[in-house]
Amino acid sequence: MLTQAQMKKLLDGVVAAGKKLAKGADFAASAYSARASNTRFARSEITSTGDVDDTVVTVTVSYGRRSASTSTNQTEPAALAGAIQRAQAMARLAPEDPEQMPLLGPQKFLPAPAAFDPATAALPAAARADAAAAAIAAADAAKVDIAGFHELRGGGLGLANSAGLFAFHAATSVAFTATARTPDGTGSGWAQGYTPKWAELDSAAVAKVAVDKSVRAQKPRKLDPGKYTVVLEPAAMDELLEFMLSALDARRADEGRSFFSKKGGGTRIGEAIFGDKITVRSDHTSKATPGQPFTGEGLPLAPIAWVDKGKLAALRYSRFWAQKQGQKPTGSPSVTELLGGDSTPAKLLEGVKRGVLITRFWYSRWLDPQTILATGLTRDGVFLIENGQVVAPVNNFRYNESPVKMLKNADALAQVTTPLAWWEGSLRVPALRTHDFNLASVSDAV
Amino acid sequence: MSMISRRQLLQGVGAAAALAAARPSLALARGMLTDYVLDEVTGRALAAAKAAGATYADVRIVRRVAESIATREDHVTDVSSSDSYGLGVRVIAGGAWGFAASAHVTGAEAERVARLAVDMAKANAKHVRRPIVMAPVKPATAAWQTPLTRDPFKIPLADKAAFLLAINAEVLKVPGVKFCNSSFEALGEWKLLATSEGAHIEQEITRIAPGYSATAVDATSGEFVSREHELPPSQAGWEYVEASSLLADARKIGEDAVEKLKAPSVTAGKRDLILAPTHLWLTIHESVGHPTELDRVLGYEANLAGTSFATLDKLGKLEYASKIVTLFADKTTPGGLATCGYDDDGVPTQKWDLVKQGKLVAYQTTRDQAAWVNEKESRGTSYAEDFKSFPFQRMPNVSLAPAAGDKGVKDIIAATEDGIYITGNGSWSIDHQRYNFQFGGQMFHEVKKGKITRALKDVAYQANSLDFWRSCDMVGGAREWLMGGTLHDGKGQPVQSNGVSHGCPPARFRKVNVLNTSTRA
Numbered sequence: 001m002l003t004q005a006q007m008k009k010l011l012d013g014v015v016a017a018g019k020k021l022a023k024g025a026d027f028a029a030s031a032y033s034a035r036a037s038n039t040r041f042a043r044s045e046i047t048s049t050g051d052v053d054d055t056v057v058t059v060t061v062s063y064g065r066r067s068a069s070t071s072t073n074q075t076e077p078a079a080l081a082g083a084i085q086r087a088q089a090m091a092r093l094a095p096e097d098p099e100q101m102p103l104l105g106p107q108k109f110l111p112a113p114a115a116f117d118p119a120t121a122a123l124p125a126a127a128r129a130d131a132a133a134a135a136i137a138a139a140d141a142a143k144v145d146i147a148g149f150h151e152l153r154g155g156g157l158g159l160a161n162s163a164g165l166f167a168f169h170a171a172t173s174v175a176f177t178a179t180a181r182t183p184d185g186t187g188s189g190w191a192q193g194y195t196p197k198w199a200e201l202d203s204a205a206v207a208k209v210a211v212d213k214s215v216r217a218q219k220p221r222k223l224d225p226g227k228y229t230v231v232l233e234p235a236a237m238d239e240l241l242e243f244m245l246s247a248l249d250a251r252r253a254d255e256g257r258s259f260f261s262k263k264g265g266g267t268r269i270g271e272a273i274f275g276d277k278i279t280v281r282s283d284h285t286s287k288a289t290p291g292q293p294f295t296g297e298g299l300p301l302a303p304i305a306w307v308d309k310g311k312l313a314a315l316r317y318s319r320f321w322a323q324k325q326g327q328k329p330t331g332s333p334s335v336t337e338l339l340g341g342d343s344t345p346a347k348l349l350e351g352v353k354r355g356v357l358i359t360r361f362w363y364s365r366w367l368d369p370q371t372i373l374a375t376g377l378t379r380d381g382v383f384l385i386e387n388g389q390v391v392a393p394v395n396n397f398r399y400n401e402s403p404v405k406m407l408k409n410a411d412a413l414a415q416v417t418t419p420l421a422w423w424e425g426s427l428r429v430p431a432l433r434t435h436d437f438n439l440a441s442v443s444d445a446v
Numbered sequence: 447m448s449m450i451s452r453r454q455l456l457q458g459v460g461a462a463a464a465l466a467a468a469r470p471s472l473a474l475a476r477g478m479l480t481d482y483v484l485d486e487v488t489g490r491a492l493a494a495a496k497a498a499g500a501t502y503a504d505v506r507i508v509r510r511v512a513e514s515i516a517t518r519e520d521h522v523t524d525v526s527s528s529d530s531y532g533l534g535v536r537v538i539a540g541g542a543w544g545f546a547a548s549a550h551v552t553g554a555e556a557e558r559v560a561r562l563a564v565d566m567a568k569a570n571a572k573h574v575r576r577p578i579v580m581a582p583v584k585p586a587t588a589a590w591q592t593p594l595t596r597d598p599f600k601i602p603l604a605d606k607a608a609f610l611l612a613i614n615a616e617v618l619k620v621p622g623v624k625f626c627n628s629s630f631e632a633l634g635e636w637k638l639l640a641t642s643e644g645a646h647i648e649q650e651i652t653r654i655a656p657g658y659s660a661t662a663v664d665a666t667s668g669e670f671v672s673r674e675h676e677l678p679p680s681q682a683g684w685e686y687v688e689a690s691s692l693l694a695d696a697r698k699i700g701e702d703a704v705e706k707l708k709a710p711s712v713t714a715g716k717r718d719l720i721l722a723p724t725h726l727w728l729t730i731h732e733s734v735g736h737p738t739e740l741d742r743v744l745g746y747e748a749n750l751a752g753t754s755f756a757t758l759d760k761l762g763k764l765e766y767a768s769k770i771v772t773l774f775a776d777k778t779t780p781g782g783l784a785t786c787g788y789d790d791d792g793v794p795t796q797k798w799d800l801v802k803q804g805k806l807v808a809y810q811t812t813r814d815q816a817a818w819v820n821e822k823e824s825r826g827t828s829y830a831e832d833f834k835s836f837p838f839q840r841m842p843n844v845s846l847a848p849a850a851g852d853k854g855v856k857d858i859i860a861a862t863e864d865g866i867y868i869t870g871n872g873s874w875s876i877d878h879q880r881y882n883f884q885f886g887g888q889m890f891h892e893v894k895k896g897k898i899t900r901a902l903k904d905v906a907y908q909a910n911s912l913d914f915w916r917s918c919d920m921v922g923g924a925r926e927w928l929m930g931g932t933l934h935d936g937k938g939q940p941v942q943s944n945g946v947s948h949g950c951p952p953a954r955f956r957k958v959n960v961l962n963t964s965t966r967a
Binding site for chain 2: 036038039040041042043044045046047048049050051052053054055056058067068069070071072073074075083086087090091093094095096097098099124125126128129132133136145147148149151177178179181190255256257261263264362363364365366367368370371373375376377379396398400402440441442443444445446
């Protein structure tokens with residue numbers, strides 16, 4: 001991957017070439033340069049692996065409101081000139097976009113906590129193989145099968161344009177997931193670890209959580225579908241919350257095609273839609289959620305609360321829509337956190353007379369954007385809770401439910417929040433207890 | 447067989463045998479077999495891998511290009527293209543896989559990457575319990591290309607944009623329709639595969655996906671619905687768009703959106719379903735395509751995609767479907783998104799039954815999987831998305847065979863007492879062993895006493911894959927057999943995208959559980 005200095009040199013060169021080749025045009029360039037490496041294991045043995053260092057340069061050429069972008073991973077001057085000329089030709093042919101916004105000039109960014117770990121970026125394949133072996137050993141000890149995936153990324157995103165903007169952000173990430181399955185095929189367990197630093201990941205410990213869960217999930221009892229009190233572990237929480245986050249778009253709300261549209265026009269900002277325990281915010285300056293300080297256009301990001309103690313506090317505004325509506329643009333931050341509450345995972349179970357503990361969801365899809373209704377399935381650890389205790393593993397379910405209702409009905413959130421990989425950034429969420437959750441049909445899958 | 451370079455092929459030097467072995471398409475190849483400088487790169491990669499201790503190696507040089515245009519209402523919102531190019535070297539050393547890739551296609555870089563891949567294989571070899579065994583294949587020297595007449599990358603952007611905006615204008619003429627989004631995506635894939643066994647295969651695949659959706663809004667109630675056109679993506683050129691009814695259907699799509707918005711909400715319960723090919727392809731994909739991927743069955747995908755109910759002990763025994771159902775896999779049907787000449791292991795593509803007259807009879811395999819099911823040869827389903835992706839088992843086109851005769855959807859509707867006719871795709875979701883699925887659609891029509899009575903909304907059906915396929919009691923004939931598909935089926939870690947199509951005639955399924963998905967107050 002390129003360092004900040006190398007990135008600056010590359011992008012300055014691209015912008016200079018752009019100004020020369022595409023005279024009279026506005027010109028923006030971005031580059032993402034990263035080493036991505038991974039090791040995959042399944043059936044308790046390493047199955048595949050990969051290592052690639054790639055730099056992708058994207059150039060955008062605009063003649064007035066005619067604009068086009070093209071990207072290439074060939075960074076020699078001749079290849080970049082070719083990309084510029086391609087974007088130029090495309091821009092000349094492209095119809096006008098009345099919503100095109102002018103380039104941003106130099107900006108000041110709120111710095112993010114250091115998120116780049118050189119040791120992680122340079123980690124050799126043998127270290128990944130050893131970590132996989134440690135996870136496999138944890139499974140061998142319990143006589144279960146294990147499959148897992150270590151994915152490491154060390155990369156930097158740089159932006160530059162003909163109006164003088166330059167921005168750079170580098171980060172490393174380590175994502176590890178493991179699924180353990182009992183040999184009789186009746187128990188499955190899953191766990192994950194996500195961190196910027198390899199040294200902070202204990203692969204054996206993560207694997208052990210998955211292994212223990214698979215053993216406890218063995219020979220599930222049959223439980224009928226219905227509406228249950230549920231305790232959602234962070235991964236389950238996260239998957240459902242993402243539907244709500246994706247719907248936080250101001251334009252769709254203003255256009256009357258969103259859950260957050262107000263009847264008769266406008267948005268529902270200010271309305272108490274969720275329970276008062278719910279606060280959702282993005283803050284790339286926080287140590288808990290270090291993230292990219294700018295959007296792809298170079299717009300500086302600022303800490304923002306989307307939901308504040310249950311009230312819808314903000315929606316995402318693009319630069320164009322913000323200008324049209326007389327609002328401040330928010331961009332789309334790469335990190336978001338649902339703040340924790342005052343409970344603990346053990347306390348979440350207390351007071352549950354009869355309910356279900358859910359590890360995670362799978363294959364979640366939209367059912368109805370009007371109500372932010374989604375469907376999906378439980379997997380890798382579902383347990384019956386009775387009188388505050390986990391009493392037995394139960395079958396998997398399909399859910400048909402809305403994250404809005406899940407948050408509205410939440411009466412306790414764990415204090416601790418857990419980071420999970422989320423597109424190019426991360427989400428941080430606590431475990432949560434909620435009621436009247438629609439587990440609509442049984443799934444025979446294990 | 448020794449490796450024949452394209453230089454030799456072009457010059458006809460000592461290549462008579464290779465030319466004879468090559469497919470007829472070789473002589474017609476458009477703009478291929480020209481960049482023979484690359485032979486030095488592939489040669490150095492394979493030699494370096496061998497010198498470092500690889501017992502098998504292959505190298506892929508891949509260029510992947512994409513172009514997309516998106517519009518809304520009266521203007522273009524995005525015009526973009528991308529181009530990725532590089533080489534990937536895959537090796538076996540010590541019985542384990544190693545893979546590394548680089549964007550720099552030079553001889554020296556090919557050697558570095560090959561050595562890195564061997565290092566990785568050796569690091570992994572300590573943790574391998576069953577060494578990799580590759581089923582044999584006769585090394586081919588060949589070229590293959592998508593048959594097309596109008597290269598979509600050469601059609602002026604302005605023409606493509608004008609076409610999309612003309613659709614939007616027509617859609618928006620329909621009272622009640624407030625928004626229209628349209629888009630066009632083209633994907634081009636050129637790749638050269640050379641293996642240490644002597645294969646030398648060049649292929650160029652072009653795939654396109656045009657589409658649009660209309661959104662109708664009821665300002666009073668605040669309700670809104672969208673209706674997408676159902677034209678599937680295809681392996682084809684721009685001529686596919688020109689021959690389509692996309693523009694001609696624009697008003698109808700707008701009117702459908704309004705009709706759907708006003709339609710009554712479905713009453714939940716068991717109903718007979720008549721599924722159009724534009725809908726059924728996705729049900730086939732999820733409930734037949736994925737469960738018969740051998741790597742899933744064996745547990746290789748357990749950590750993400752999941753496993754499968756179609757376990758090895760059920761091969762040749764499981765009554766997957768009713769006896770009138772035969773489902774076949776192929777990578778040969780023209781227009782199919784997974785169609786090509788050779789897979790990424792260098793195996794010639796083929797057609798075979800997965801479910802024959804209702805019974806599970808085979809899986810999808812690659813060279814390193816064939817031995818698991820005691821097969822001597824691979825079925826040829828290996829694929830890597832781009833130069834930096836590890837090739838692995840990916841879904842071929844998996845299709846429902848038409849029944850004899852020419853029964854069409856009208857005949858099936860006429861024979862149905864109480865059912866719902868579903869076209870297009872809406873929501874879809876299935877569990878990680880492929881039992882419990884739930885599907886929505888684009889349009890739903892109530893069928894009563896052999897006739898369509900009215901449109902419905904809020905429809906989804908939920909079933910167990912086996913119960914569903916066993917309930918199939920009518921399959922249409924070849925006349926209405928149509929391929930649907932997706933450019934972007936995801937699988938693997940890191941996730942890779944694969945284009946895949948599924949052909950089918952309309953078919954009927956009895957007494958399926960229909961849900962009402964509305965939670966509107």
